[in-house]
Amino acid sequence: MGCFQALEVLKIASGKQPSYRQQLLMFDAQEARFRTIKLRPKQAGCAVCGEAPTITALQDYEGFCGSAATDKCRRLCLLPEEQRISVQEYKAILDKEAPHILLDVRPPVEVDICHLPFSLNIPLASLEDRKAQHLQQLKEKIKERKQQTDQATDLPVYVICKLGNDSQKAVQILQKMSGAELESVIVKDIRGGLMAWAHKIDQSFPQY
Secondary structure: OHHHHHHHHHHHHOOOOOOOOOEEEEEEOOOOEEEEEEOOOOOOOOOOOOOOOOOOOOOOHHHHHOOOOOOOOOOOOOOOHHHEEOHHHHHHHHHHOOOOEEEEOOOHHHHOOOOOOOOEEOOHHHHHOOOHHHHHHHHHHHHHHHHHHOOOOOEEEEEEOOOOOHHHHHHHHHHHHEOOOEOOEEEEEEOOHHHHHHHHOOOOOOOO
16 A cells, blocks of 8 residues: 555656545455545535635644643653662662662552562552551551661662652652651652663563
8 A cells, every 4th residue: 555655646746647536545455355435525614625724734732632642651850869769779779788668659450560579569549648558558667677677767768660750759748758657768769660670770671
């Protein structure tokens, strides 16, 4: 079909009449058959191609939808640099076996696809809603880790998600909870999330 389209362009470019003017060529690959459908001519009142068109430019998709076409992959920047660490820095923390908690704030359905085995999963939505069950789970984890390490200083909590967007939101929530609803902790975001981990640390880590 691409060759047919290119041939029609060449005909038009060379000043010849196209073969499929006001026709739609269709190809049935299963039956190896071609058919054409006659298209109606221009309508005088058409808003695009009529005598007095009112639509003369492409639609602003993002303005029309109220969101970017790539909003799922947009990288947010909600935190200052001192509240974020790279995946390389986190790998160094693991290698040193420094006491900490890794908090994965993705939904359970995403955690089931892949996760770091030493992470604790509490979805961002649970933190936003202050769900008692999950907050209690986090409190117990902080207490357990502090008892294991005899650590008197604030325990670091590193937050991770898929791309590093939801984790920043979670850091903001946990910072407000630190010292009030939770024991005092140091909360930081892991920049780039698990996709950065897959690209820069462990290339065998599943990506989705």
